[in-house]
Amino acid sequence: MTDKYLITVLPKNEVSDPQGEAILDSAHALGYPEIRSIRAGRSFLIETDGDPNRIAEISDKLLANPIVERFEVKAL
Amino acid sequence: MRFAVVVFPGSNCDKDCVRALRDVMGQDVAEVWHTETSLSGFDAVVLPGGFSYGDYLRCGAIARFSKIMRAVKEHADRGGLVLGICNGFQILVEAHLLPGALIRNRSLKFMCRPVWLKRERRDSLFTARGEDFLRLPIAHGEGQYFIDAEGYRKLEDEGRIAYRYEAPPGIEQAENPNGSVGRIAGILNAKGNILGMMPHPERACEEFTGGVTHGRWIFESMIAHLTGERAARAGIAA
Numbered sequence: 001m002t003d004k005y006l007i008t009v010l011p012k013n014e015v016s017d018p019q020g021e022a023i024l025d026s027a028h029a030l031g032y033p034e035i036r037s038i039r040a041g042r043s044f045l046i047e048t049d050g051d052p053n054r055i056a057e058i059s060d061k062l063l064a065n066p067i068v069e070r071f072e073v074k075a076l
Numbered sequence: 077m078r079f080a081v082v083v084f085p086g087s088n089c090d091k092d093c094v095r096a097l098r099d100v101m102g103q104d105v106a107e108v109w110h111t112e113t114s115l116s117g118f119d120a121v122v123l124p125g126g127f128s129y130g131d132y133l134r135c136g137a138i139a140r141f142s143k144i145m146r147a148v149k150e151h152a153d154r155g156g157l158v159l160g161i162c163n164g165f166q167i168l169v170e171a172h173l174l175p176g177a178l179i180r181n182r183s184l185k186f187m188c189r190p191v192w193l194k195r196e197r198r199d200s201l202f203t204a205r206g207e208d209f210l211r212l213p214i215a216h217g218e219g220q221y222f223i224d225a226e227g228y229r230k231l232e233d234e235g236r237i238a239y240r241y242e243a244p245p246g247i248e249q250a251e252n253p254n255g256s257v258g259r260i261a262g263i264l265n266a267k268g269n270i271l272g273m274m275p276h277p278e279r280a281c282e283e284f285t286g287g288v289t290h291g292r293w294i295f296e297s298m299i300a301h302l303t304g305e306r307a308a309r310a311g312i313a314a
Contacts, residue, residue, distance in 0.1 A: 011179075014224070015179065015222055016179070016182065016220070016222075016255065018180050018181065018182055018183070018184045018220075018255075019180055019184065022184055062133070062137065062141075063133070065134055065137065065170065065177055067169075067176065067177040067222070067223075068177040068179055068222055
């Protein structure tokens with residue numbers, strides 16, 4: 001059976017995220033001063049016929065760089 | 077000496093590296109496609125700048141898994157020299173041959189300009205020749221070097237910071253072009269035979285590309301080391 005997973009990759013808290021900051025500035029300029037922070041990342045939608053543990057493995061190995069990013073795997 | 081310049085799909089400084097090494101430095105140079113599996117017979121390997129695999133996913137993240145990278149690791153394990161320039165540096169950190177990561181410039185801008193660097197190590201295989209301040213071009217969007225506090229201390233304690241962005245006294249320069257931790261522009265591995273750097277020495281080897289030829293110092297250092305090594309081996313054999 002084919003399973004679907006959504007993998008979200010975000011910069012770690014201690015790593016600067018100039019992209020997120022630029023988007024935050026833009027949100028403020030557009031009249032959303034209440035938004036306190038934006039972190040920009042990437043997401044991946046994966047369909048697999050294999051072992052779900054291997055999704056975390058490939059996320060750690062390829063999709064995210066664990067030195068600067070963290071990831072979350074969500075089964076859909 | 078025999079140099080390999082590795083070519084990935086999307087490399088765009090490979091020809092510049094070949095020209096600098098062959099035409100300026102007079103070395104024997106071969107371009108090696110990323111699907112090759114061996115680097116035996118080469119004294120030094122250069123991973124050039126560019127946008128390998130279109131910079132998809134993260135810069136260097138896909139090139140890291142190409143066949144040639146296993147050979148690059150074996151070459152480094154044998155003590156061979158590896159120089160990663162710009163995208164080549166990004167590939168080396170993604171491959172964990174060097175610590176840390178290279179992320180988007182603090183300014184979000186692609187920086188393309190000459191910068192001053194200060195040599196922090198005078199005795200490394202890559203930095204022994206030349207002077208303490210070098211003017212080399214940078215051209216990158218993802219050159220902000222990141223490493224955690226513990227990793228940074230280790231780099232400092234072990235003398236593995238090769239270059240920092242810093243101008244000679246009396247010359248003004250924006251303090252940190254990309255936001256790198258410790259203004260790091262280039263680092264060495266623990267064994268000292270791998271150098272990764274964001275600035276481009278191959279673009280500063282001939283007068284007509286900007287008037288300074290400080291890039292030659294890095295290649296001269298590598299060649300001097302390799303020549304000395306070969307002479308020592310010949311001495312032992314004799």
